[in-house]
Amino acid sequence: xxxxxxxxxxxxxxxxEFVNRPRPFAPQRLSRIAHSAMxxxxxxxxxxxxxAQAQLDHGDWNGxxxxxxxxxxxxxxxxxxxxxxxxxxxxxxxxxxxxxxxRVTGNARLRRADTRIQADTLRYDPTxxxxxxxxxxxxxxxxxxYWGSQLRLNVDTYEGYFNDVRYRFGENxxxxxxQRVDFIDRDRYVVHEGDYTTCQRVDSxxxxxxxxxxxxxxxxxxxxxxxxxxxxxxxxxxxxxxxPVPYLSFPLSDKRKSGFLPPTVGLDSVSGLQxxxxxxxxxxxxxxxxxxxxxxxxxxVDLGGKFRxxxxxxxxxxxxxxxxxxxxxxKDRWSAALRHRxxxxxxxxxxxxxxxxxxxxxxxxxxxxxxxxxGLAERLLPSELxxxxxxxxxxxxxxxxxWQTLQDIDSVILPPYDMLPQLNVRYEPWSLDSGFDFSxxxxxxxxxxxxxxxxxxxxxxxxxxxxxxxxxxxxxxxFLTPSVQLHASYYNFDSSALTAGRKSYxxxxxxxxxxxxxVFERDTQLLGRNLQQTLEPxxxxxxxxxxxxxxxxxxxxxxxxxxxASIYSPNAFVGQDRIADNNLLTLGLTSRLIAADDGAELxxxxxxxxxxxxxxxxxxxxVDPLEERWSDILLGGAVNWTPRWATNxxxxxxxxxxxxxxxxxTGYYKPGDYKVLSAGYRMKRDASKHVEFGWQWPISELWxxxxxxxxDGRWYGVGRVNYSMRDKKxxxxxxxxxxxxCCWTGRVVLERLQNSWNSSNTRVxxxxxxxxxxxxxxxxxxxxxxxxxxxxxxxxxxxxxEPSSRFGHYE
Numbered sequence: 011x012x013x014x015x016x017x018x019x020x021x022x023x024x025x026x027e028f029v030n031r032p033r034p035f036a037p038q039r040l041s042r043i044a045h046s047a048m049x050x051x052x053x054x055x056x057x058x059x060x061x062a063q064a065q066l067d068h069g070d071w072n073g074x075x076x077x078x079x080x081x082x083x084x085x086x087x088x089x090x091x092x093x094x095x096x097x098x099x100x101x102x103x104x105x106x107x108x109x110x111x112x113r114v115t116g117n118a119r120l121r122r123a124d125t126r127i128q129a130d131t132l133r134y135d136p137t138x139x140x141x142x143x144x145x146x147x148x149x150x151x152x153x154x155x156y157w158g159s160q161l162r163l164n165v166d167t168y169e170g171y172f173n174d175v176r177y178r179f180g181e182n183x184x185x186x187x188x189q190r191v192d193f194i195d196r197d198r199y200v201v202h203e204g205d206y207t208t209c210q211r212v213d214s215x216x217x218x219x220x221x222x223x224x225x226x227x228x229x230x231x232x233x234x235x236x237x238x239x240x241x242x243x244x245x246x247x248x249x250x251x252x253x254p255v256p257y258l259s260f261p262l263s264d265k266r267k268s269g270f271l272p273p274t275v276g277l278d279s280v281s282g283l284q285x286x287x288x289x290x291x292x293x294x295x296x297x298x299x300x301x302x303x304x305x306x307x308x309x310x311v312d313l314g315g316k317f318r319x320x321x322x323x324x325x326x327x328x329x330x331x332x333x334x335x336x337x338x339x340x341k342d343r344w345s346a347a348l349r350h351r352x353x354x355x356x357x358x359x360x361x362x363x364x365x366x367x368x369x370x371x372x373x374x375x376x377x378x379x380x381x382x383x384x385g386l387a388e389r390l391l392p393s394e395l396x397x398x399x400x401x402x403x404x405x406x407x408x409x410x411x412x413w414q415t416l417q418d419i420d421s422v423i424l425p426p427y428d429m430l431p432q433l434n435v436r437y438e439p440w441s442l443d444s445g446f447d448f449s450x451x452x453x454x455x456x457x458x459x460x461x462x463x464x465x466x467x468x469x470x471x472x473x474x475x476x477x478x479x480x481x482x483x484x485x486x487x488x489f490l491t492p493s494v495q496l497h498a499s500y501y502n503f504d505s506s507a508l509t510a511g512r513k514s515y516x517x518x519x520x521x522x523x524x525x526x527x528x529v530f531e532r533d534t535q536l537l538g539r540n541l542q543q544t545l546e547p548x549x550x551x552x553x554x555x556x557x558x559x560x561x562x563x564x565x566x567x568x569x570x571x572x573x574x575a576s577i578y579s580p581n582a583f584v585g586q587d588r589i590a591d592n593n594l595l596t597l598g599l600t601s602r603l604i605a606a607d608d609g610a611e612l613x614x615x616x617x618x619x620x621x622x623x624x625x626x627x628x629x630x631x632x633v634d635p636l637e638e639r640w641s642d643i644l645l646g647g648a649v650n651w652t653p654r655w656a657t658n659x660x661x662x663x664x665x666x667x668x669x670x671x672x673x674x675x676t677g678y679y680k681p682g683d684y685k686v687l688s689a690g691y692r693m694k695r696d697a698s699k700h701v702e703f704g705w706q707w708p709i710s711e712l713w714x715x716x717x718x719x720x721x722d723g724r725w726y727g728v729g730r731v732n733y734s735m736r737d738k739k740x741x742x743x744x745x746x747x748x749x750x751x752c753c754w755t756g757r758v759v760l761e762r763l764q765n766s767w768n769s770s771n772t773r774v775x776x777x778x779x780x781x782x783x784x785x786x787x788x789x790x791x792x793x794x795x796x797x798x799x800x801x802x803x804x805x806x807x808x809x810x811x812e813p814s815s816r817f818g819h820y821e
């Protein structure tokens with residue numbers, strides 16, 4: 011029904027504006043939703059058979075009726091249902107006739123479905139469904155509330171206006187005030203000379219004002235699209251306009267929407283002043299894109315984009331950047347990355363395949379774009395295609411891998427071999443009789459070297475088969491696991507890499523190992539606490555005969571680091587190009603203190619050493635063989651002093667030289683949320699020595715009492731400092747402060763990170779996070795820097811207000 015009275019023409023004009031605007035759903039979709047809501051209401055009053063027949067008639071029946079329970083009552087009533095609901099009037103005095111205007115005074119109320127109007131005086135005309143309310147007017151519409159002085163509203167169409175209004179939205183607890191609100195319908199309205207904020211009002215403070223708000227001459231609120239639009243206004247922070255808003259579209263919830271994102275302004279030592287403007291395009295519920303334009307004062311314009319997609323059987327991301335005529339290098343710069351995952355259905359089972367493609371324009375990209383996404387700031391960039399099939403005990407994988415190596419004249423990298431392609435087949439039955447474990451793996455790979463290093467690298471094809479058989483015997487008092495494996499491989503080289511002009515080589519090597527351990531336990535007490543102490547000796551023996559492998563290239567093989575994991579390994583190498591000649595015994599001992607009440611491990615101490623019965627002969631190129639009978643001693647320990655304190659460390663000690671070769675010591679103190687202190691000391695003799703400190707702590711607690719800090723402690727210090735004692739300089743430094751308030755968080759971070767041996771990049775990062783609106787960044791996103799660099803960092807984010815319910819408004 012059209013609105014009546016002097017305001018009708020204006021409301022009709024506003025309604026025509028809304029009708030002509032693009033809608034997020036087609037009208038057919040909206041009518042279908044309304045119809046489905048009516049059917050859901052009907053289902054509560056008819057028998058299951060009638061409900062099924064109704065669905066069949068409607069064409070939506072796909073199977074048996076499934077009822078879903080919900081802990082909440084229906085929050086919002088469908089418009090079609092609301093229009094059929096009766097109207098209730100009440101007040102201290104009522105006058106009028108049944109088919110004419112009714113006048114209610116004194117605590118006058120009108121209620122219909124999920125809407126309630128209350129005022130000093132209320133008039134209602136049942137013939138036109140027009141309501142007029144004056145004096146202390148309140149509207150409760152679903153979970154939203156409005157307060158004002160004068161209301162004119164058609165209760166059927168929800169068209170009208172409201173003067174001198176304050177409002178609060180129930181879903182996100184946002185509120186504001188305005189000179190006037192024009193209601194277009196139940197979900198859309200226009201606010202004149204108004205404001206909007208998610209800061210929670212403090213009614214007891216007469217001088218309270220929001221920390222931030224959007225103030226505009228016109229605010230358009232569309233609850234269907236979940237979008238607000240501000241025109242001719244400004245974003246204010248602490249009462250100061252910080253961002254002019256000739257036009258600003260913002261979300262009313264956490265749902266995605268298209269539009270410009272807040273810009274980023276930055277300053278660093280490589281690119282100078284930077285301005286970055288992203289645009290977000292919400293293409294569909296399962297597809298979106300971000301298009302970013304960046305202006306760098308010293309270098310030019312950089313264009314970037316990211317496209318994401320999610321379908322039933324595949325998903326992925328595609329991103330790229332392009333900078334024409336970069337002044338820093340006097341050339342075009344670009345990067346591209348693709349992540350794709352897909353499942354193909356076949357008669358023999360699903361085939362999974364994925365793509366991980368990465369490419370950049372030149373060797374200096376990692377240095378000049380140190381914060382590129384997808385690891386494109388690394389010097390080794392893989393491009394990989396994988397396909398796999400798995401059925402019962404069988405698994406087949408087909409893979410291609412090609413590397414792009416970004417070289418530095420001061421630190422040249424020997425490029426890894428490309429795999430073009432690799433075929434791997436593995437058979438591993440879930441269970442065998444008598445408790446045996448068995449697996450067999452077959453692989454053939456074509457290795458191709460970087461064309462700039464063909465003089466030192468050899469192309470070829472390697473095929474191997476690896477069979478393993480073991481019999482684990484495990485009991486509460488210990489374990490015993492004998493194991494045997496057979497490795498057979500065949501190499502076919504493109505050139506005469508071997509002596510006497512040979513291009514092929516084969517080898518067969520068996521390996522035998524036996525792993526054993528005992529567990530002794532006893533109850534004890536320490537500092538009045540009941541504990542369980544364990545003593546766990548372990549012995550590991552392995553034997554592999556010697557076979558000369560020095561002529562073989564290291565296609566995908568590297569030497570294992572000396573750790574507690576590798577000291578109990580049958581092979582000193584990872585990969586298939588070196589099988590170590592081992593005849594050695596590893597002896598180790600571990601002891602633990604375990605809390606008897608909750609099973610928490612409080613203390614762990616380990617020691618291990620390896621005894622070699624024969625000199626080592628198989629090594630990596632350029633590495634001297636080990637001749638010592640006894641290896642270095644590994645000492646490790648971890649102490650969880652309390653739930654707040656923890657330390658751990660590992661020491662590698664050379665008994666013959668009476669000195670420590672390497673050690674790592676770390677620890678942290680974490681008494682609560684947003685409170686952590688960490689420290690670390692790492693040393694490798696004749697190579698490096700680093701000390702590191704990290705922290706996140708309420709600054710106010712440094713000079714205030716605990717009670718005061720709980721209420722006022724909203725400043726936080728955060729950072730990490732890594733210092734090289736060998737080079738006498740700071741390697742990486744991230745230092746910042748954070749401030750957390752009721753509806754906003756601010757961060758300022760100074761970051762200096764090494765990007766090569768003799769160069770670094772320094773920048774200042776600033777972020778203002780407005781709860782329920784957006785994050786405004788200056789100098790890129792400091793939150794990412796804190797997450798990546800500060801140990802145990804916890805993100806400080808004000809908690810969003812809980813949504814309110816319309817049922818809380820009833821009296």
